Amino acid sequence: xxxxxxxxxxxxxxxxxxxxxxxxxxxxxxxxxxxxxxxxxxxxxxxxxxxxxxxxxxxxxxxxxxxxxxxxxxxxxxxxxxxxxxxxxxxxxxxxxxxxxxxxxxxxxxxxxxxxxxxxxxxxxxxxxxxxxxxxxxxxxxxxxxxxxxxxxxxxxxx
Numbered sequence: 236x237x238x239x240x241x242x243x244x245x246x247x248x249x250x251x252x253x254x255x256x257x258x259x260x261x262x263x264x265x266x267x268x269x270x271x272x273x274x275x276x277x278x279x280x281x282x283x284x285x286x287x288x289x290x291x292x293x294x295x296x297x298x299x300x301x302x303x304x305x306x307x308x309x310x311x312x313x314x315x316x317x318x319x320x321x322x323x324x325x326x327x328x329x330x331x332x333x334x335x336x337x338x339x340x341x342x343x344x345x346x347x348x349x350x351x352x353x354x355x356x357x358x359x360x361x362x363x364x365x366x367x368x369x370x371x372x373x374x375x376x377x378x379x380x381x382x383x384x385x386x387x388x389x390x391x392x393x394x
Contacts, residue, residue, distance in 0.1 A: 247355075247363035248281050255351040262346075269344040277351030280326070284319060284359045291315050292364070308368050316360065323356040 255277060259270065292311040299307055327349065334345035 246366060247285060247358045248278055250362065251281050251351060251355040251358050252278060254354045255347060258350050258354075259347060264343055264346065267343065269341075270347050273344045273347035273351065276348060277355060280352060281355040281359065284322075284355065285363060287318065288312065288315050288359060288364060304368060308364050312360070312364055319356060319359060323352055326352055 252274065255274065259266070264270065288311065291314055292308060295302075295307045295311045295314075299310065302310070330345050330348045330352065333341050334349060337345055
């Protein structure tokens, strides 16, 4: 199937969410609105990271014409690794300060964010791209297809 490779990106978000919930349940942390808010933030953070990585892969498929998908994924991950680690590192430092000095009100939120961002970063580096590649992502999937719009041959009614 042509869309199977997309499951690699979706599995990354699901895995991050499920592992974060699993760790919270191991610590017997009650799920309240702040936990739900932090879980949604973790999913948004993971989504943003996936967009950055997949955009770089798409750019490199256009630039590097002769490379295999494996080589292009490798180059793309190497190029985005620095950005991912710096972004995640600074985010984790801020969240750690919230956890240490935020008091009991922010404890659940910051702990969930610490776990989720850590798992999400590892997942973005090691899981999502490798799984998308394993599921058959190719150059054709990342390059835009020209689509004929219906009525493109008709004259416009606007001046």
